[in-house]
Amino acid sequence: MNVEELDRLFEEAYQKASNIDFKLPPDTMLKFYAYYKIATNNRQDFFRPIEENDLRNAFKMNALLQLSDLNAEDAKKLYIDLVNETLKNYSNN
Numbered sequence: 001m002n003v004e005e006l007d008r009l010f011e012e013a014y015q016k017a018s019n020i021d022f023k024l025p026p027d028t029m030l031k032f033y034a035y036y037k038i039a040t041n042n043r044q045d046f047f048r049p050i051e052e053n054d055l056r057n058a059f060k061m062n063a064l065l066q067l068s069d070l071n072a073e074d075a076k077k078l079y080i081d082l083v084n085e086t087l088k089n090y091s092n093n
Contacts, residue, residue: 034063038075
């Protein structure tokens with residue numbers, strides 16, 4: 001798959017994910033977040049200070065750190081797969 005095709009599929013997956021109208025488990029939401037941030041080279045959250053009691057940001061930071069060695073291309077592929085898997089598994093519930 002070439003770069004243009006991957007970018008197109010990633011954008012389509014992003015649009016699908018943005019339109020999900022059902023509640024997802026927190027671990028799935030964190031995967032969406034981390035894959036998207038890495039895929040779009042938007043990693044500034046790695047070093048963003050968080051409030052002492054901001055548990056949600058701590059979980060986001062942890063999700064990013066767990067995938068810190070992942071490159072943007074692989075993150076896009078994993079994001080696309082996660083969107084398709086999520087829509088298949090959760091949309092009928």
